[in-house]
Amino acid sequence: MGQKTQQSHHMVAVTVNEQLGTKRKYKFFPRAWLPKILALWIVLVLFGSRTIYTRLDAVTKERRKEILVSMCDQRARMLQDQFSVSVNHVHALAILISTFHYLKNPSAIDQNTFAEYADRTGFERPLFNGVAYAQKVVNSGREEFERQHGWIIRTMKGEPSPIRDEYAPVIFSQDTVSYIGSLDMMSGEEDRENILRARNTGKAVLTSPFRLLGSHHLGVVLTIPVYRTELSPNPTKEERIQATAGYLGGAFDVESLVENLLSQLAGHQAIVVNVYDVTNSSDPLIMYGNQYEVGDMAPEHVSRLDFGDPYRKHEMMCRYLQKAPTPWSALTTAMLAFVVGFLVGYIIYSAAIHIVKVEDDFHQMQELKVRAEAADVAKSQFLATVSHEIRTPMNGILGMLALLLDTDLSATQKDYAQTAEACGRALVKIINEVLDRAKIEAGKLVLETVPFNLRSILDDVVSLFSEKSRRKGIELAVFVSDNVPEFVMGDPGRFRQVITNLVGNSVKFTEQGHVFVKVHLVEQAKAVVDAKMINCMNGESEGVLGDHQFQTLSGYEAADNQNNWHTFKHLIADEATGYHDSSKVKTDDASQKVSLSVCVEDTGIGIALHAQDRIFTPFMQADSSTSRNYGGTGIGLSISKCLVELMGGQINFISRPKIGSTFSFTVDFRRCEKYAVSDLKKSISDDLPSAFKGFKSILVDAKPVRAAVTRYHLKRLGIQVEIVNSIRIVADLFRKNGSIIPLNERLPDMILVEKDSWMSDEDGCSGLQLLNRKQNGHTYKEPKMILLATNISNGEFDKAKAAGFADTVIVKPLRASMVVACLQQVLGLGKKIPGKDMCKGSTFLRGLLDGKKILVVDDNIVNRRVAAGALKKFGAIVECVESGKAAIKKLELPHSFDACFMDIQMPEMDGFEATRLIRDMEKNANEQWNVGCVNNDEATKRRAWHLPILAMTADVIHATLDKCLESGMDGYVSKPFEEENLYREVSTFFESKPLPDSVV
């Protein structure tokens, strides 16, 4: 056993580990990855926001650039336009000179005229410092020219000009530039080139920029040729030189031009504008702007300027003055994106962390749960094992004590030994209860569903406590409503356990009064409650009678007045009226449920109010003093509660201290199948004789509830009962009958008198006795007078005898078999022959086993013989073998056995192994058969081999049964055979067949 336990513990541990192992596999993702994933995500978000930033920045830069380009181009174009306007004005002046100086003779212009004109038209050329006209003078004409003008030609340096091919002395000059009057423009290298270029092209020609004399602004000199005559449309260079009369020049203040222009435009401060002369591309000459001016160098736009001089190239370069402003919107957008991304990442991260944590917690909890469950299982197992382990040596102790008691002992020794034995038995009982409870808790308790007779179970319980109740002088009574079916399907053992427990408690805690067990249908109870309601409305008084007696069973007050006569009579009335029929109809309904309401009422000490709420808690008694006075563990009620709940009911109670308690519970049973009932009646009915059917009786009892109980018991025997209140009434009745006996009316066969009714009315009784004497003369057999009593003293008995009562007193509590025995004695009806009873009881088994061929396997020859004898008794054909091996040999297929009873413990090969081998054989045979006749119809007709094998075992514990079923057995029977058990097991396999020749 110890080994086994260890093994099972080990198994528990293994399963725990396995469970843990499988559960470990599920995992969201590894925890270590999470920070890495988060970091990766942040980097990604960083990149993303950076991309957003660059995109947005690029867009703004592009926009800025576009703006710059358009501004630059606009400025360039305007500058160009302004410039060309100015040039046009100079052109106009040139044409003026050509017209009025050369075509007129004499010339209409002299220096003064020119100066004035130029001055007055100066607004048209605001950017020209001044204009001057230089005449083309060839060297041959120099003298004449000098003479004509009265001055000599000088070079730019103010010296008289040396001799050259050609001169270009200034003859007219605006006042602002009067200092260049008479200077030879061709004396400067650059000017000369300009002049020549202008003459050749006929266009306005510019010098490279230089600082103007007056304003120190940067400027250029614009030179335009003046032709003497009208030129041909496409003049050659020579023609142009020929036609040239002079050159009009002016200093063009580029800086002012640009300055003015820019100041007119919006946003001029925003950009830096430089104008360059890039004729020599490697060395651009600045015309406007500060070359070294700082500014945003990055976006730069260069616009080409065309000032009309093909030789010179100019360009305008624009830059922003200030660096591009920080792109806040892009920056904030990017930042926002980053923050959002980061937050999202973080949220997911923390969610994941949370999930991982929850998962971890879950795993932990699961682990703990598994452990707790394992611990619980271990606890239950431990409890079961320990209890079992205690039981085994206890059996030894009890056995030894029994042996000891058999020996010669002195009175004291005997007393000691008896006490020890009683204590041992009590201990075993407690252990059984603890085991029961452990079993219920472990959910291992499986309720049976077998048909049983409820009334006979109640009779059994009553018989169990009858001795005790008689000794205590309390009345114990059972009443079962007629509407409760005779047979129900359920677990009789457990039902009995609950009832026994409750009745046991009640008897234990009751010193006077009664213990009353009442069973009726739940529906009935409802009907009764309804009736009671109506009564209440009608104003009927309840409970208390005029003479301060309570209308309960014994007259003592009970906690719950549902069993007093006022309520009780409705119940009985229900039965008397159509209720019975209606319940009969219900039998045919689909509802196979029988809900019973059982109540156990006592007039004991009751339960203290403060203890009432923990009365169903295990090991809790109402009071610690309770256990001192009455003993017990207090586990019974908790087991009862569990059992009742298992049976689909509820238990509750009403209790009043010092008055009593009423426990009531409901249970659900199934209705017995109708066809089964007739069979059952033969086998497990409580076997009440029908000899009393049709008897009439008069019951004298002043207490209606008790009378109803007595009537119930008599009715079960088929005896008609008439209840009267006192003996006087009976006497009156007889007196009447005595004079005129109606032929159609039978006299009662017996008169039953309650002891207290008789005691209170002895006179009447004597009258009755007198009457009896009188009756004697008649042909009718006299009614027997029977006394009903809870206890009776010898004196009282003698007195009763004298009063004419029969010898036999029916001592309560009433139960069917006892009543039968007493009545048989009194009425002198034939006793049953013992043994016949047994025959009758086993008819059903006979029906099952008759003609069946059965193999009994047991190594013990005596057991074998007894088992064979028992089975033969039921008509079976029995063969015996002494070992598992022999059994296998016998059961080689095909064989003709219908069943096999197999001992478990056998040397060499035990019952389990033998069964396994037999099942293997059968399996093989079945398979072969199926293969052999796949297409044969016969194959389908034939049933597969499966021999019912029942284990025979002396220790009937659940573990053994499990092992039996595991090894392929179909059930087990106790050894030596018990009829009920045998019947139950065998009936699963064999159909009952009616026995035509059976003697009933």
Added chain:
Amino acid sequence: MEVAQLQKRFLELISTVYQEGFLDDQFVQLQKLQDESNPDFVVEVVSLFFEDSEKLLNNVATALQQPIVDFKQVDAYVHQFKGSSSSIGAQRVKNACGAFRNFCEEKNLDGCLKCLQHVKNEYALVKSKLEYLFMLEQQIVAAGGMIPVIP
């Protein structure tokens, strides 16, 4: 002897046998199994029990005398003995066997030897009672009487 006297003695014997617990209900069951078709069932079974028991008791005694006692073997014998005694309803033998098996489990040689003695005694007692019972039965039948029905 007179039939009535024999019958009386028989009844007395039966009642003492039950009262003192030599036999239990199982023996009654056994007797119920005996009928016309199987008139000697009880005697047959009981004599089988005697044969078997003597063999087993010998086996147990030999096993317990071995230098190294195989308690498992002893336990198996006692188990057998317990089974057969329970089958015929020899209650006291059965109880003695129960105690014996406990000692076997403990491997308590002294206890086992004591128990063996006890079991032997019980067996002898029940054997003598049964033999006497059967003898009375035979005598009653021989004297032409009916075997009284056990109440």
